[in-house]
Amino acid sequence: MKRNSYLIGKAFKNYLTASVLTVAATQVANIVDASIVGNLIGPEGLAAVNLCQPLLQAFFATSILYVASTTMLAGIAIGKGDKVKANKLFTFSLIVSLILGAVFIIGGLAAFNPLSHLLCNSDSMRPLMNKFMFVTILSSIPQLLMYALNQFVTVDGSPKLVTRAVIVGNIFNILFDLIFIKYCGWGIAGAAWATFIMYIVCILMVLPHFRKKDTLRLNIPKAGEIGYRQIMSFGLPLFFSTVLLSVQMLGSNYVASTYLGDGGLIALAVCMQLFSFSMIILSGTLRTIQPVGSILKGLGDDRGMIFLLQRAYTFLIICLTIYTVAIIAFPTQISALLGATNEASLPVILKALPLFSLHIIMQALLYNLMPVYQFYNHKRLAFFLSIAQTLLPVIGFWALRGGWIGFFIGQSIVALVIIISTIVIRRKDKSLMPIFLIPRNSGKPIYDVTIETTIEALGKTMNDLNAFLLSQGWDEKKANRYLLCTEELVKNIVMHGHAKYVDIRATDSVISLHDDGKPFNPLKYKCEGEGLGLKIVHGLDLSIKYDYRFNQNMVTITV
Numbered sequence: 033m034k035r036n037s038y039l040i041g042k043a044f045k046n047y048l049t050a051s052v053l054t055v056a057a058t059q060v061a062n063i064v065d066a067s068i069v070g071n072l073i074g075p076e077g078l079a080a081v082n083l084c085q086p087l088l089q090a091f092f093a094t095s096i097l098y099v100a101s102t103t104m105l106a107g108i109a110i111g112k113g114d115k116v117k118a119n120k121l122f123t124f125s126l127i128v129s130l131i132l133g134a135v136f137i138i139g140g141l142a143a144f145n146p147l148s149h150l151l152c153n154s155d156s157m158r159p160l161m162n163k164f165m166f167v168t169i170l171s172s173i174p175q176l177l178m179y180a181l182n183q184f185v186t187v188d189g190s191p192k193l194v195t196r197a198v199i200v201g202n203i204f205n206i207l208f209d210l211i212f213i214k215y216c217g218w219g220i221a222g223a224a225w226a227t228f229i230m231y232i233v234c235i236l237m238v239l240p241h242f243r244k245k246d247t248l249r250l251n252i253p254k255a256g257e258i259g260y261r262q263i264m265s266f267g268l269p270l271f272f273s274t275v276l277l278s279v280q281m282l283g284s285n286y287v288a289s290t291y292l293g294d295g296g297l298i299a300l301a302v303c304m305q306l307f308s309f310s311m312i313i314l315s316g317t318l319r320t321i322q323p324v325g326s327i328l329k330g331l332g333d334d335r336g337m338i339f340l341l342q343r344a345y346t347f348l349i350i351c352l353t354i355y356t357v358a359i360i361a362f363p364t365q366i367s368a369l370l371g372a373t374n375e376a377s378l379p380v381i382l383k384a385l386p387l388f389s390l391h392i393i394m395q396a397l398l399y400n401l402m403p404v405y406q407f408y409n410h411k412r413l414a415f416f417l418s419i420a421q422t423l424l425p426v427i428g429f430w431a432l433r434g435g436w437i438g439f440f441i442g443q444s445i446v447a448l449v450i451i452i453s454t455i456v457i458r459r460k461d462k463s464l465m466p467i468f469l470i471p472r473n474s475g476k477p478i479y480d481v482t483i484e485t486t487i488e489a490l491g492k493t494m495n496d497l498n499a500f501l502l503s504q505g506w507d508e509k510k511a512n513r514y515l516l517c518t519e520e521l522v523k524n525i526v527m528h529g530h531a532k533y534v535d536i537r538a539t540d541s542v543i544s545l546h547d548d549g550k551p552f553n554p555l556k557y558k559c560e561g562e563g564l565g566l567k568i569v570h571g572l573d574l575s576i577k578y579d580y581r582f583n584q585n586m587v588t589i590t591v
Contacts, residue, residue: 036482037339038533039546040328043582044343047324050191052316054198059312061202068209069223077220080161083152084168086278091136091172093274095179098128101266103183104326104403105259106248110187111330113577113588115246120253122184127252129180133173140169160220167224174231185238187323188248189581197237205230246579266406269418273402276422283426291434295377299384302372306359306385307392313351314396317344322403327581329407331544333537334471335480341404341468348396356389387436391425394443398450404468413453413469420446477504479538485526485547494519497538504540514589517574518543521587525549531585543589552585553578 070078102125109117140147148165152158182194205226212222241247281304288296321344328336359366363385367373372381398421405414424445428438451467458464463472479500483489494515501511518536522545525531531549538544555578575590 034482035335035480035535035537036533037342038482039535039548039582039584040324040336040339041343042548043324043584044320044340046583047186047191047320048316048344048347050186050195051319052312054191054195055312055315055319057195057199057202059309061205064206065202065209065223065227068206068213069220072209072213073220073223076157076160077223079157080164080220081223083157083161084165086151087140087147087165087168089274089278091175092179093271094132095129095176096274097267097271098263099125099180099183099267100270100322101263102258103187104266104322104406105262106184107187107323107326108330108407110579110581111327111332113579114330115248116251117258119249119251120258122248123250124253124258125180125184126177126250129176130173133176136172137169140172144169163219163221164224167221167228171224171228171231174228174235178231178234181235181238184248185241186319187326188241189583190238190241191323193238193241197234200237201230201234204233265411269402269406269411269414271418272415273399273418273422276419280422280426284429287426287430287434292380295374295380296434298372298374298377299380302367302370302381303384303388305370306366306388307395310352310355310392310396313348313355314399317348317396318400318403320344321400324582325403325407334473337404337407337470338465338468338472341470344400345397348400352393352396356393359389360386384436388439390437391439391443394440394447395421395425398443398446401450401468404470408469408471410457410469413450416449416453417446420449476539479536482533482535485531485534485549487523487526490519490522490526493522493536497536497543500538506540514543514574514591517576517589518545521545521554521589524552524554525585528552541591543591545585545587545589547585548583549585551580553580554587 066078066081069081102121106118106121109115109121144162144166148158148162151165152161182197185191186194208226208229209223212218212226216222218225242249284300284304285297288300292299321340324340325337328340363382364378366385367378367381372378398417402414402417405411405417421443423442425439425442428440428442428445429435430438432438432441454464454467454469457469458466461471464470465472477500479497481493481496483493497518498511498515501514502508506514522534522536525534525545525547528549531547533548535546536543537546555576577588577590579586579588
């Protein structure tokens with residue numbers, strides 16, 4: 033018997049569905065929000081909101097620097113069973129959000145006029161933008177807190193709650209846009225206050241998660257307890273990638289306007305809209321790999337990580353293939369849908385879309401390698417991806433004087449460097465998986481199987497597990513104790529949990545059981561004294577930990 037990917041696939045599906053819906057809801061809400069502002073205030077209002085985007089991008093990029101890293105590190109700690117460290121990382125992230133939010137408010141208000149002139153050169157547009165920017169600056173604390181809480185609730189096992197919070201928050205944003213702008217007459221400031229309310233609603237909706245047992249708790253860390261260097265090394269690649277994405281957009285606009293004229297700018301705008309839409313697929317997958325992958329890394333489950341990436345890349349390839357075929361097959365209809373119907377620009381658009389779609393595919397496939405390299409300590413490759421993926425495509429676009437294939441050539445150079453680098457690394461360690469560089473074996477024997485929840489399958493598995501434990505030098509008495517504990521726990525899974533499959537992994541120091549049955553904590557029955565089998569388990573006096581994550585029971589017996 034071998035382990036299969038059923039349970040990992042189920043966890044991937046649960047997180048992916050929630051992540052994709054979260055990103056999709058945000059994208060749709062942004063479009064509706066822009067439409068309301070444009071229709072009720074006019075194009076000047078839309079322009080004022082757009083002028084503040086660099087400020088919002090700065091808040092987002094800053095939050096990524098510490099939130100993305102602390103959530104991944106917290107996931108690893110949770111996988112290792114170190115809830116204390118996970119709690120301290122959670123608390124650290126919230127404290128930093130409050131401090132940075134206060135710094136943004138104080139600094140933004142103190143430097144309001146210089147910042148206003150930096151963001152807007154138009155004297156006629158600046159007063160409108162200032163009204164929106166003032167409230168945006170005041171919103172920095174709830175915005176940073178919302179992002180941190182959403183990420184930690186996701187890694188703590190409730191991604192669907194985050195999806196609900198984002199959807200409801202955006203509905204409130206749209207409703208208060210209408211109320212504040214149309215009925216209260218607050219104008220562009222009303223749009224900013226509606227966004228402020230959205231942040232508050234999201235925060236209030238996810239806070240009840242922390243009332244549950246065994247969820248993250250506040251625990252203020254002492255100096256040196258959480259590893260600031262590690263936080264920075266995890267956060268910097270994603271930070272650079274986010275910041276340089278703005279540089280890529282500015283550079284692409286310059287190249288298009290210089291070499292292709294207005295038709296090129298319109299074509300680039302269409303391409304960027306399609307790229308933004310593809311982010312639903314890309315970001316949804318990334319937001320699944322980060323929490324699920326971090327916990328698997330903490331569990332030391334390299335095979336589970338391989339299963340996760342197989343699912344992720346299968347999903348990416350299928351979705352992006354369909355998306356690319358649609359772009360190539362219906363470029364005229366897509367252009368019309370986005371309002372790009374100008375006869376002069378249409379030939380440029382028809383030429384640009386098929387070539388730019390190749391760039392979209394490569395962007396997604398390469399970008400999702402970044403967290404994998406971070407998990408397995410290939411920091412240089414993660415940094416290279418964060419910088420090269422954003423800069424080389426626009427350099428290729430510029431080098432070919434507006435040749436759309438330049439974006440794909442830039443991504444291809446990135447892919448080539450990654451391939452060569454991984455080949456060099458694998459020469460030193462043949463056990464590493466090509467491209468992903470995940471160890472295919474940990475260097476020590478592992479018993480790793482998936483069984484169906486039948487008594488017959490359990491009997492055979494216990495015999496195999498016993499043989500494995502004896503082969504690791506265990507004496508028969510010790511092996512029998514741990515085998516009896518494992519057998520009784522699996523019997524309870526079979527009889528009471530209604531699980532379909534159970535993953536059983538064992539090394540010379542740990543036996544872990546994962547199943548997709550209903551929540552069942554064998555430890556809580558110690559006081560209640562229910563069940564002869566569980567009485568036997570508690571009588572063995574072994575170190576047993578229970579967690580419910582990915583909608584799965586996770587029991588760890590430590591030797």
